Ligand SMILES: Nc1nc2c(ncn2[C@@H]2O[C@H](COP(=O)(O)OP(=O)(O)O)[C@@H](O)[C@H]2O)c(=O)[nH]1
């Protein structure tokens with residue numbers, strides 16, 4: 001296996017078949033999919049398993065006992081990716097917010113960097129036309145806050161659309177990652193930068209989900225605010241890249 005796409009899911013039964021169909025239609029050699037499901041009541045894991053009829057041996061399903069948040073699901077998924085022997089690991093959401101047509105560009109960027117970050121906030125990137133001014137302001141404000149607190153040279157710190165070289169995940173102390181919600185994305189970037197890895201942003205357009213429901217809630221937003229400060233305070237400033 002060359003590339004593993006890791007997708008955390010909670011109640012994404014309506015989205016996962018379409019995501020798989022779009023991913024495999026890219027025709028990328030050695031591409032496999034890993035669905036990390038937290039015992040979704042809507043049967044996401046079973047539906048993902050059945051996809052092996054259409055794509056034999058290319059869909060892996062990691063079942064976790066209960067909903068534990070995005071971060072722990074990714075930690076388990078990254079560990080499984082290493083175990084499965086993936087050379088490159090790409091992470092994305094199940095809800096088609098991250099367009100599959102941008103996947104080859106993210107993977108190509110790994111020829112020039114160690115971590116490729118899908119970014120809404122660099123030239124060429126953007127968000128769904130449906131986003132109103134207040135949602136845009138909240139998202140940008142959140143990014144500026146995280147960026148300032150952690151000193152990250154990244155415009156889209158919350159992005160869950162990223163690709164890693166295998167050795168980055170090998171060296172990342174997966175057990176030490178603490179975040180439960182979307183701030184997990186910034187925690188990983190912060191660690192990668194502290195280890196001297198090269199980060200590169202690649203533009204993409206974020207589309208709102210058409211099916212299923214967002215799991216974002218106030219506890220996840222609050223975690224992002226306090227955990228950023230805790231991370232900076234506990235680990236010290238990141239070292240400059242190599
Ligand atoms: N395994 C797992 N996946 C989750 C959990 N929470 C969210 N996800 C998945 O993470 C991705 C992003 O979540 P989403 O609800 O779309 O967040 P939003 O885009 O910020 O509204 C989706 O694929 C979700 O199914 C969780 O607790 N466990």
Ligand SMILES: [Mg+2]
Nearest residue numbers: 093095097209
């Ligand atoms: Mg979403």
